[in-house]
Amino acid sequence: MHELSITQSMLDLVLEQAQNAGAKDIGKINLVIGEMTGVVDRSVRFYFDFLSQGTAAEGATLSFKVVPTTARCRKCAKEFELGEFDWTCPHCKGNNIEIVGGKELFVESIEVE
Amino acid sequence: MEIKVIKDIMGANEQIARENRQLFDSNKVFVVNVMASPGAGKTSLILETIRRLKGKVKVGVVEGDISSSLDAEAIGKEGVPVVQINTGGECHLDANMTASALGNLPLGDIELLFIENVGNLVCPAEFNLGEDLRVLVSSTPEGDDKPFKYPLMFHEADAVLVNKIDLLPYLKFDVDAFSKTIKGINQKVKVFPLSCTTGEGVDRWVDWLLGRVRG
Numbered sequence: 362m363h364e365l366s367i368t369q370s371m372l373d374l375v376l377e378q379a380q381n382a383g384a385k386d387i388g389k390i391n392l393v394i395g396e397m398t399g400v401v402d403r404s405v406r407f408y409f410d411f412l413s414q415g416t417a418a419e420g421a422t423l424s425f426k427v428v429p430t431t432a433r434c435r436k437c438a439k440e441f442e443l444g445e446f447d448w449t450c451p452h453c454k455g456n457n458i459e460i461v462g463g464k465e466l467f468v469e470s471i472e473v474e
Numbered sequence: 475m476e477i478k479v480i481k482d483i484m485g486a487n488e489q490i491a492r493e494n495r496q497l498f499d500s501n502k503v504f505v506v507n508v509m510a511s512p513g514a515g516k517t518s519l520i521l522e523t524i525r526r527l528k529g530k531v532k533v534g535v536v537e538g539d540i541s542s543s544l545d546a547e548a549i550g551k552e553g554v555p556v557v558q559i560n561t562g563g564e565c566h567l568d569a570n571m572t573a574s575a576l577g578n579l580p581l582g583d584i585e586l587l588f589i590e591n592v593g594n595l596v597c598p599a600e601f602n603l604g605e606d607l608r609v610l611v612s613s614t615p616e617g618d619d620k621p622f623k624y625p626l627m628f629h630e631a632d633a634v635l636v637n638k639i640d641l642l643p644y645l646k647f648d649v650d651a652f653s654k655t656i657k658g659i660n661q662k663v664k665v666f667p668l669s670c671t672t673g674e675g676v677d678r679w680v681d682w683l684l685g686r687v688r689g
Contacts, residue, residue, distance in 0.1 A: 367484075432659070468479040469480060470476050472475070
């Protein structure tokens with residue numbers, strides 16, 4: 362459900378960027394979404410189609426680069442993807458870990474005309 | 475033509491959260507964002523905490539709910555200033571909604587402000603409100619697997635209050651394993667097992683909170 366406000370923020374951001382660049386039409390929006398944020402791409406698309414009507418972003422293609430939740434073991438320093446029901450390091454079995462990826466939520470670039 | 479952007483989508487919310495924080499700081503208000511799933515005991519926790527802080531700290535409350543003012547009425551009976559935000563469908567509070575409620579609170583007369591977020595373990599974690607502390611109430615009937623299902627919320631919390639420990643004899647909930655799981659990804663977190671019904675463990679949490687407010 363947070364996708365509605367997140368999509369609106371994303372749309373405001375790309376429209377501002379396009380305007381600054383003097384672009385009239387946004388063809389593609391490249392997004393980076395961390396798995397941990399729980400942002401669902403299908404919901405973003407759904408809200409985007411509705412919210413972008415009548416703006417320079419109407420009809421734009423959304424591209425999602427999904428970043429898996431990644432952790433770094435604080436004992437052996439190895440990085441690994443966080444398991445669904447196991448948060449121990451697969452290398453040394455330590456359970457003191459630091460999240461290093463998966464919280465991303467940003468616009469990487471836009472393609473405009 | 476491709477334009478590199480690399481901008482946080484939550485930037486607008488972060489900006490308003492910073493403004494909220496400035497307003498809190500200038501009024502010397504310590505702010506606690508209380509998050510949990512529906513029914514975990516957020517309002518009960520706030521009520522029990524307020525009762526123990528009477529005469530020690532001046533408290534205020536912002537109540538966030540999709541609809542109704544039931545919680546605000548319960549808090550109001552304790553004689554503390556309270557303002558209700560009805561999000562009208564939104565599943566979380568954001569910095570802007572919080573800002574709009576602050577005008578209705580006597581901030582100069584509040585030292586500790588609780589913001590009770592909408593019951594939800596996903597969306598509120600994304601939205602900074604300008605708070606000092608993020609507190610997560612996680613109750614024993616929800617199960618001890620919740621950190622695996624909602625990692626961001628448990629990762630972002632400064633304190634996790636394990637509520638309803640009076641029900642432990644009837645449940646398969648391993649408090650030690652639960653604490654260990656959370657502390658594995660969040661080394662700064664404090665875990666307080668407690669029961670708002672019996673009062674067990676509540677004083678420990680309140681003492682810690684008081685230390686943070688005065689610190």
